[in-house]
Amino acid sequence: MKYLILIYSNPQSREIWNSFSRDQRAAGLRDYAALHESMVASGELIVSEALADPSLAKRVTSHEGQALVTDGPYAEVKEYLAGFFLLECPSMERAIEQAARIPEAAFGLVEVRAIMALDGWDI
Template sequence: MKYLILIYSNPESRAIWDTFSPEDRAAGLGAYEALDKELVESGELVASEPLDDPATSKRVRVTEGRTLTTDGPFAEVKEYLVGFYLVECASEERAVEIAAKVPEAQLGLIEVRPAIDLAALA
């Protein structure tokens, strides 16, 4: 089954990152590299990407066949999405185990959500 592991940030977690020394930042990024490597080797990684600042997003709306865009973010929120892992693994427990290895899990900023298998719905 596929699971989306959503990584969030907020002003408080960003402030923590901003206080890190270059060595601490390298160690934090190293945790992502190690997790990527583990998931590639296990065959569980489908995709993983960091996301740019929410201010760079576009809101898209189609009205009367016309596509309209406005500068983002989509909604005013306390926490915003900064990255994700899409994994295919045996169980929700395994997805949670993977999510616990994401550094932001220490701040409670990780969400695990199962993907719906559309083929199973047909």
């Protein structure tokens, strides 16, 4: 089964990060690197990315074959998607276990979504 772990950012989490000393930030990044490494080592990680600031987002509307591009509506949004892990693991329980290791989970900013698949056909 594949699961998408979504990591959100909100004013509180950003404030905490901004208040960190250089050493604390380095330690935080090391924790992330270790988490990433352990997911790679277990063979569960498919892909993981951090997203650029939402002020850089573009909203695309297609109209008669033309793409109309506007700045994303996210500049004023306080809570937004900041990154994700796509994992393949045996169960939702296991995905939750991994999600709980993400630092943002301490602030309730981590969400696990099951991925739809082409299998499971046995009606």
